[in-house]
Amino acid sequence: MANVGLLYVGAVLFVNALMLLGKIDSKSAGIFNLFVGALQVFTPVYLIMTAQNSWDIFSASGIFLFGFTYLYVGISNLTGNNSSGVGWYSLWVSMLAIGYSIVNFYHFGDIKFGVIWLMWAFLWGLFFLLLAQKRDIGRFTGWVTLIESWATCTIPAFLSMTGLWTHISATVVWIAVLFVLALVTWAWVTTRASHAPVAKSS
Template identity: 65%
Template sequence: MQNVGLLYCGAVLFINALMLLGKVDSKSAGVFNLFLGAIQVITPFYVIFTAGSDSWVIFNASGVFLFSLTYLYVGITNLKEWDSAGVGWFSLWVAFMAVGYGIMSFVHFHDPKFGIIWFMWAFLWTLFFLLLALKKDIAIFTGWVTLIQALITTTIPGFLMLINVWDSIGVEIMWIVATLFVIITGSLYYQKVSIRSKNVVKVTKYST
């Protein structure tokens, strides 16, 4: 994925996170999704058309479409006020593909740092599937996870690539980041479950 595109993926995830947290209007977020989605559709097409017969360059460029099509779909859905189930089911397919890109990052490209990032993205798209397609009550939880990933999987890596520092970051650092992400995500989910349990107890208590 190209460095600038990765950096601004962080901007879209940041806005979408604030939307899920109730801080940004869905239509306002939809406009930004459309804008970035359109830009990121153009870039991979150019790479593919100029790649010749290099199938692995085409493979890398194709990963950008997972983001751009998601952003376009979210943008149109928000602006038209359509049901979000379509985006949710599309997110399930994208999550499945993200796992494949993650595996190839480890196995073929020997790039465990991006392999880890792809797996984190797969988790995020899975949350979108649960939230938008299955209508699970995880909007706030998904919003916080999206906000965290906006920083650690897109904005910071993209910026470090632009200043030629990313390659000097050891894979150990990425594993530490991933571990902290799992711990924080687990804590957020546990907190959500605890709050729900307390609310259920209160309702039961007052109803009796």
């Protein structure tokens, strides 16, 4: 069930990326955020109610971080509210994501999701800078969101549902991380270049 939710997190990040890149209207994206936000609140409630131990509850609790993000974004977009609240909430999510990453690395021995949680920490940190601090990083954040929608959600969820995720080695994970870092670097260089002033001819 969690993998189905993760798949649709990939979908909502994809939609939100296109919104940040100016391809989708914010109210249209807001509606889909409500759909996925509701799913990502229902899913952990079910998982916690059927949990076998405290670590199952811990794993399910992380899903709420994203469910409340999308509900918050959806409501803010549809009502036209100031986005600073979403931005400060994103800072809290980013810091907690680092904690979830550490637990995945050292308690569960799960390198793959340890890395993924770090990538989510970075992305939600960008949301904080964009929405709360009003930094001019909208296009860069859009590109990173687009990249992570596939790298951290859609592809892992699809591979998990087909039973292939467990066969991926740590080496493949680190190669994928390097590829994602290359894409993020490309996004940064491209967006910074688009903001560079054009030299005037004399």
